[in-house]
Amino acid sequence: MGLKTVIPAVSKADLAHLGAGEVGYIRKMKADEVSRVFPEAPEIDPSLDLWALFGADGTPILLTDNRSSTFYKAAEDDLRTVSLH
Template identity: 70%
Template sequence: MLMKEANSHLTKTELAGIGNGEVAYIRKIRSEDVSRCFPEAPDIDPSVDLWALFGADGTPILLTDNRSSTFFKAAEDELKTVSLH
């Protein structure tokens, strides 16, 4: 893991690399954002609640309508999930 002095700043690239392959985040995603994050996904009914699992660097991993599936996939891939506020 990358370590910096307390008074230094991380670049966006350095920040994106922290936890890569070890950490993932789950977030609700709007149907209009699906094609940007998951270009191979078909058109989705806007009334469906969607959840996405992303790698620490923002790489899309999973799109689903079942939030629990994101946790199962993260566990399967040995990724720790974190909350974003």
């Protein structure tokens, strides 16, 4: 007899709140993506390397051209960080 793994059902709402206020993620962004995520941002030079910090639920927190700034902001907000590629 083999063991059967049971995975509990998790709703999309449960996933959206997982890590809220505790985890933030850092992602490199292209200038053409910025207006979709940060609608208030001015037009940005497409040659810039940009970095964004998001809350666990995808809420945008910070946009910068300095990767270190995302880590400083996360630490300031007591967020553990993960990077997305």
